[in-house]
Amino acid sequence: MEVLKSKKVLQDFIERQKEMGKKIGFAPTMGALHDGHLSLYKMAKEENDLVVSSIFVNPTQFNNPDDLKKYPRDINRDISILEKSGLVDAVYIPEVTDIYPEKTESRNYDFGGLENEMEGKSRPGHFDGVGTVVEELFNQVKPDNAYFGEKDFQQLAIIKKMTENKKLLINIKGVPVYRAENGLALSSRNQRLQEDRREASKVIFETLKKVNDWFRVVTIPEIKARVQDIFDQQRGMQLEYFLIADEETLRETDFFYKDRNFRAFIVVMVDGVRLIDNMHLD
Structure with a gap:
C-alpha cells in the first residue's frame, strides 16, 4: 500500500494510474478507523481497479473547538489497519496546507x-466545511466512484447535492450502516465510551427497530412520545432529538405519505459522547 503524504506525491500517483486507464474508488475519512470504514473499501474493491483512502481531520467542520481537540488520532494505527485489510491500494495523508493553501x-x-x-x-456552517474538504479531495484524487456510509445520511445527501451542483463526474455511493454485534452503529466516537456504556447504547438501535414496527400503525406524535419515554428511563443518556423525515428533502414530517420514502433519525448523548443513527422505514 502506498502512503502519500503530500498533494504533489498524490497527483503524480493519480496521474500514473489514470494513464493506465484504472478506475478509481475513493472513500475519505478522518481516521480512527474501524470496520465501518472497511465496509466502504470492501465495496470499492469490488467495483474499481484501484482503491484510495484519505485520512484528514478537517478543522472547518467542527463547530466546537473541544470536539476537534478530543477527536481520536493515531495515524500509525490507521495505516496498519488499512494495510492488514488488503482492501486499499493507497492512502493520502495531506497536511492542512494541501487542502487549505491560503486560509483555513x-x-x-x-x-x-x-x-x-x-x-x-x-451546527451552523458544518456542511460548508464538509462540502469544502470533499470537493477539494475529489479534485485531487479524481475518483470515478466515491463511497460514504449511510450512518451519516444527511452528509451523504449533502455530498450528492454538491456533486450534482458542481457537475462532477463522480458516482456517489451510499454504504449501509455497519453495526457491532449488539446493533450499535460503529463510529470513531464509540472509542470514548466505556465498554459497559457501549453495550447499554444498543438501546438506540433497538429503539429504531421498534419505530419501524410502529411505522404506519401509530401516529408520529405518539411514536415520538414513546421514544422519549424510552430514553427518559436510561441512565446517563439524553435524547437530543428524534424525528422522522422525508429521505429526499430531509424535512421532518408529521404524517406518512404513501408515495414518499421516510427515515427515522436519532441523536443521543451517552456520558457526554454524541451518538447518531438512522433507519429507513419499511
Whole structure:
C-alpha cells in the first residue's frame, strides 16, 4: 500500500494510474478507523481497479473547538489497519496546507436547503466545511466512484447535492450502516465510551427497530412520545432529538405519505459522547 503524504506525491500517483486507464474508488475519512470504514473499501474493491483512502481531520467542520481537540488520532494505527485489510491500494495523508493553501476556511455552498435540517440546525456552517474538504479531495484524487456510509445520511445527501451542483463526474455511493454485534452503529466516537456504556447504547438501535414496527400503525406524535419515554428511563443518556423525515428533502414530517420514502433519525448523548443513527422505514 502506498502512503502519500503530500498533494504533489498524490497527483503524480493519480496521474500514473489514470494513464493506465484504472478506475478509481475513493472513500475519505478522518481516521480512527474501524470496520465501518472497511465496509466502504470492501465495496470499492469490488467495483474499481484501484482503491484510495484519505485520512484528514478537517478543522472547518467542527463547530466546537473541544470536539476537534478530543477527536481520536493515531495515524500509525490507521495505516496498519488499512494495510492488514488488503482492501486499499493507497492512502493520502495531506497536511492542512494541501487542502487549505491560503486560509483555513470553508467555501459557501447551496445545498438546496438540506443543510438547514437536523444537524444543520445546531451546527451552523458544518456542511460548508464538509462540502469544502470533499470537493477539494475529489479534485485531487479524481475518483470515478466515491463511497460514504449511510450512518451519516444527511452528509451523504449533502455530498450528492454538491456533486450534482458542481457537475462532477463522480458516482456517489451510499454504504449501509455497519453495526457491532449488539446493533450499535460503529463510529470513531464509540472509542470514548466505556465498554459497559457501549453495550447499554444498543438501546438506540433497538429503539429504531421498534419505530419501524410502529411505522404506519401509530401516529408520529405518539411514536415520538414513546421514544422519549424510552430514553427518559436510561441512565446517563439524553435524547437530543428524534424525528422522522422525508429521505429526499430531509424535512421532518408529521404524517406518512404513501408515495414518499421516510427515515427515522436519532441523536443521543451517552456520558457526554454524541451518538447518531438512522433507519429507513419499511
